[in-house]
Amino acid sequence: MFLTDYHVHSTHSDDAEDTMLDMALAAVKRGIKSLCFTDHADECCDPGCLSFAPNLFLPQTDMYGEFERVKEELSGKIDLRFGCELAAINHDPETAKKFRADERFDFIIGSVHNVRGRDDFYFMKYDSEEMCREITDIYLDEYLEITRLGCCDVLGHLGYPEKYMVRSGFETSVLDYPEKLRAVLKSAVENGIGIEVNTSGLRCSLGRTMPGREVVKLYRELGGEIITTGSDSHRKADAGAGIGEAAELLRECGFKYVTTFTKHEPEFTAI
Ligand SMILES: [Zn+2]
Ligand SMILES: [Zn+2]
Numbered sequence: 001m002f003l004t005d006y007h008v009h010s011t012h013s014d015d016a017e018d019t020m021l022d023m024a025l026a027a028v029k030r031g032i033k034s035l036c037f038t039d040h041a042d043e044c045c046d047p048g049c050l051s052f053a054p055n056l057f058l059p060q061t062d063m064y065g066e067f068e069r070v071k072e073e074l075s076g077k078i079d080l081r082f083g084c085e086l087a088a089i090n091h092d093p094e095t096a097k098k099f100r101a102d103e104r105f106d107f108i109i110g111s112v113h114n115v116r117g118r119d120d121f122y123f124m125k126y127d128s129e130e131m132c133r134e135i136t137d138i139y140l141d142e143y144l145e146i147t148r149l150g151c152c153d154v155l156g157h158l159g160y161p162e163k164y165m166v167r168s169g170f171e172t173s174v175l176d177y178p179e180k181l182r183a184v185l186k187s188a189v190e191n192g193i194g195i196e197v198n199t200s201g202l203r204c205s206l207g208r209t210m211p212g213r214e215v216v217k218l219y220r221e222l223g224g225e226i227i228t229t230g231s232d233s234h235r236k237a238d239a240g241a242g243i244g245e246a247a248e249l250l251r252e253c254g255f256k257y258v259t260t261f262t263k264h265e266p267e268f269t270a271i
Contacts, residue, residue, distance in 0.1 A: 002034075002247075002271055003034075004034040004035070005035045005239065006154075006228040007198060007228075008027070009023075014040065015040070021073070023239045024080060027239040034081070037081070064082065081106040084105060085108075085109040086109065086152060088111075088142070089152060090146050100264075108264075111160070112142050121164050132172035152193060156198065157211075158195055197230070197249060198231075199229070199230065199241060209249060213253065220254045250271055258271050
């Protein structure tokens with residue numbers, strides 16, 4: 001089985017612990033053949049809603065140099081790519097375009113960690129079903145904007161707020177908004193943007209990938225082909241975690257291939 005982890009954070013993310021080298025070595029041990037570093041670039045967030053220090057990213061560090069050295073050192077053991085996780089790119093399209101035009105990147109994940117004017121989902125307090133529904137509704141609107149903006153290669157962890165809502169006892173899901181969900185996935189397909197199957201939900205009380213099986217199936221039914229798998233690991237113990245399960249899920253949902261990227265060009269490898 002071809003295992004690929006296209007969502008990995010290193011010390012270049014404010015909330016992650018281990019170096020690029022240590023993350024890649026841990027992934028090799030788990031049988032990962034291809035890995036893309038996707039450190040946070042939250043410069044696109046609304047001011048006041050920043051979760052991660054914006055200055056940690058590229059221009060201020062030798063991040064790309066470090067990537068090139070690790071890629072060289074591990075060549076033959078694992079195929080490494082350079083990417084980022086851009087949050088809320090629809091809030092700041094100009095910055096998003098700047099990242100998309102930067103030729104160092106192979107891959108960009110477009111994620112929503114907060115909706116306009118609200119805190120990161122991680123920090124929010126969920127106190128009613130009504131509030132969870134309202135957030136989920138706006139969340140899907142924002143993903144629709146991202147598919148139309150088109151500066152990313154895949155949509156990150158679709159359904160991400162559910163991870164925190166479940167923890168507060170609410171079972172609200174993007175599936176509660178079938179028309180909006182279809183519109184997001186259809187627009188992604190039409191604009192050549194894929195989705196990822198993010199396995200971090202397997203490591204918490206949610207107990208499933210983000211998105212889950214039904215959404216992955218729906219994406220397939222709507223003609224979706226571009227799909228990546230990612231651990232969203234922030235420490236080496238999680239590098240490559242759950243990728244085997246995600247690959248199985250893809251197969252069950254009718255995918256024969258998993259996607260990797262070189263300079264934003266999708267490549268399809270049999271799972
Ligand atoms: Zn994320
Ligand atoms: Zn992430």
